[in-house]
Amino acid sequence: MAKLSDSDNLHQHISKQYDHELIDIRSRVLSLGGLVEEQIEAAVKALVDGDVELAQRVIEDDGKVNSMEVSIDGECTQILALRQPSARDLRLVVVVIKTIIDLERIGDEAKRIARHAIDLKSNSARESQLTELERLAKHVRGLLRAALDAFARMDVDAALKVVQDDKLVDREYESIMRQQISNMMEDPQSTPVCLDIMWMSRSLERIGDRSCNICEYVIYYAKGKNIRHISIEQVEKDLQVE
Amino acid sequence: MAKLSDSDNLHQHISKQYDHELIDIRSRVLSLGGLVEEQIEAAVKALVDGDVELAQRVIEDDGKVNSMEVSIDGECTQILALRQPSARDLRLVVVVIKTIIDLERIGDEAKRIARHAIDLKSNSARESQLTELERLAKHVRGLLRAALDAFARMDVDAALKVVQDDKLVDREYESIMRQQISNMMEDPQSTPVCLDIMWMSRSLERIGDRSCNICEYVIYYAKGKNIRHISIEQVEKDLQVE
Numbered sequence: 001m002a003k004l005s006d007s008d009n010l011h012q013h014i015s016k017q018y019d020h021e022l023i024d025i026r027s028r029v030l031s032l033g034g035l036v037e038e039q040i041e042a043a044v045k046a047l048v049d050g051d052v053e054l055a056q057r058v059i060e061d062d063g064k065v066n067s068m069e070v071s072i073d074g075e076c077t078q079i080l081a082l083r084q085p086s087a088r089d090l091r092l093v094v095v096v097i098k099t100i101i102d103l104e105r106i107g108d109e110a111k112r113i114a115r116h117a118i119d120l121k122s123n124s125a126r127e128s129q130l131t132e133l134e135r136l137a138k139h140v141r142g143l144l145r146a147a148l149d150a151f152a153r154m155d156v157d158a159a160l161k162v163v164q165d166d167k168l169v170d171r172e173y174e175s176i177m178r179q180q181i182s183n184m185m186e187d188p189q190s191t192p193v194c195l196d197i198m199w200m201s202r203s204l205e206r207i208g209d210r211s212c213n214i215c216e217y218v219i220y221y222a223k224g225k226n227i228r229h230i231s232i233e234q235v236e237k238d239l240q241v242e
Numbered sequence: 243m244a245k246l247s248d249s250d251n252l253h254q255h256i257s258k259q260y261d262h263e264l265i266d267i268r269s270r271v272l273s274l275g276g277l278v279e280e281q282i283e284a285a286v287k288a289l290v291d292g293d294v295e296l297a298q299r300v301i302e303d304d305g306k307v308n309s310m311e312v313s314i315d316g317e318c319t320q321i322l323a324l325r326q327p328s329a330r331d332l333r334l335v336v337v338v339i340k341t342i343i344d345l346e347r348i349g350d351e352a353k354r355i356a357r358h359a360i361d362l363k364s365n366s367a368r369e370s371q372l373t374e375l376e377r378l379a380k381h382v383r384g385l386l387r388a389a390l391d392a393f394a395r396m397d398v399d400a401a402l403k404v405v406q407d408d409k410l411v412d413r414e415y416e417s418i419m420r421q422q423i424s425n426m427m428e429d430p431q432s433t434p435v436c437l438d439i440m441w442m443s444r445s446l447e448r449i450g451d452r453s454c455n456i457c458e459y460v461i462y463y464a465k466g467k468n469i470r471h472i473s474i475e476q477v478e479k480d481l482q483v484e
Contacts, residue, residue, distance in 0.1 A: 074468065077336060091319075181434065191427050
């Protein structure tokens, strides 16, 4: 009897440790997400304030983002190898593996914005260009924040809302792009500055897309359905039927 | 004895089926890779020949790329759930999950190129712009082909070579970009065409980067090491020491 009880204890102990590991990777994704948010915020601040030092810090700190990603990825592979998760737990691990790839790439976009911020310091952007870019950045950061919140709660409705809201960001992005094209044609000397603005807008737009990717993973986790490549209207209809 | 033998047979049978599944996901990755290569080739041909119909076919066929990715991804999750692979087999499944994400996104870039090809039909690019873009595309397709070959043979040396060669592609890309900037400044009317050329070059450069990602996964599979974010020189040194 004593032995059986020991084995029960051992089993409980292992299972507790396993639960802890699953909670840990989830919370580490959120920490990585938080760091990446800070990177975007700092890159845009560096741009608006013309703060080259801050931009350089963003570029250096990308190393932290990278090593966090590698470390979480390693932990996920460990869990797959040692715990052989199934059902929901397995989906969680797969979702974490995919989510951190997107977060790391969002970090790369923040680094790109910081590099353009350094370029732009020597040229000079119009006030209106910076204001528009700052507004786009604010909306995109809102999307990423909402995507991370949806991930934290594995909330399907919140995830769907992000995918919807990304359409507004896309429209804002396209309007900035059109504006730059006419600026360049009117004043060819402004071409390098306008291109910097375009590349940064593009990076922000990509961050919006990647936030949507994270939301797709949340829906996959919660519903066991891969909704990539399905229109949002169709997804909403499908989920209502359930 | 008979029972034991039955169980042995069953075990062998299951193991054979499992082996078959692993071989299957590998070969399906290569099929997806082949399809994506064709998409890039067709998109660039559509551009050079001004063939709007071909460009539209590329856009439509992106659906095939997407459904192949979703299907392979589903098969991988099934294998993880039912076979609980470990060691090399586990690494293979993780590598396949990541590789198909990159291949699908390469497909998206091909679709983007096709869209620009349609835009450019109504504007008109210079002969030299098309020639340069075609050359870049040829080199990038070479990278992707080499990455898929490295994947097929899980060949670390071949994978490292792709990462090295991507630097040449990056230089070619930067030269095209610089050229477009001076074109636009000299002749503002050419701005929309030059921007199309820039966006397409950017898509091609991204395809090169994603081919490198695939090579990093190959090295991870073969060596069990995550080499993302480490310089190629360091990786080569590390692998030599082993």
